[in-house]
Amino acid sequence: MEVKTTMAEILDKEKKATLEGLRELVIAELTEHYGEDLDVKEVNVVKNNGLELCGVNVGKKNSHIAATFYMDSFVKDYLDGRESVQKIAEFIVDHASKDMPDFGNVLDKLKNYEEIKDHIIPALVNYEANKDELEKIPY
Numbered sequence: 001m002e003v004k005t006t007m008a009e010i011l012d013k014e015k016k017a018t019l020e021g022l023r024e025l026v027i028a029e030l031t032e033h034y035g036e037d038l039d040v041k042e043v044n045v046v047k048n049n050g051l052e053l054c055g056v057n058v059g060k061k062n063s064h065i066a067a068t069f070y071m072d073s074f075v076k077d078y079l080d081g082r083e084s085v086q087k088i089a090e091f092i093v094d095h096a097s098k099d100m101p102d103f104g105n106v107l108d109k110l111k112n113y114e115e116i117k118d119h120i121i122p123a124l125v126n127y128e129a130n131k132d133e134l135e136k137i138p139y
Contacts, residue, residue, distance in 0.1 A: 020071075026088050026092070034089075036061075048126075048133075054070065055071065058093070074088050
């Protein structure tokens with residue numbers, strides 16, 4: 001039995017390969033130039049409706065806090081030649097250091113509702129489209 005691949009499936013595979021390839025290049029650049037100061041990890045994050053994003057997690061060494069940057073945000077400009085891997089890495093480092101809060105003892109703050117209540121954002125999600133994910137979390 002012959003299995004036919006649709007054009008959409010081919011494009012999805014190509015996009016995923018491109019995103020993962022860009023992520024590898026960015027991680028290599030970050031590690032080479034900032035590896036002594038930063039922990040850099042690859043992550044795949046599943047968002048609502050099963051959307052999977054290809055990301056890079058960047059945090060200070062020995063810290064439990066990190067920022068995630070998604071390659072989907074950079075890939076079009078990279079492919080069009082408007083952004084280089086070096087510029088993407090610089091953007092990530094600049095924004096990771098700006099966006100990284102100095103929490104001190106993060107767990108104590110997370111346990112204090114008054115400290116975090118302004119940062120809790122409720123979201124409505126489609127039950128059917130998120131059924132698998134909702135089995136793992138309270139709703």
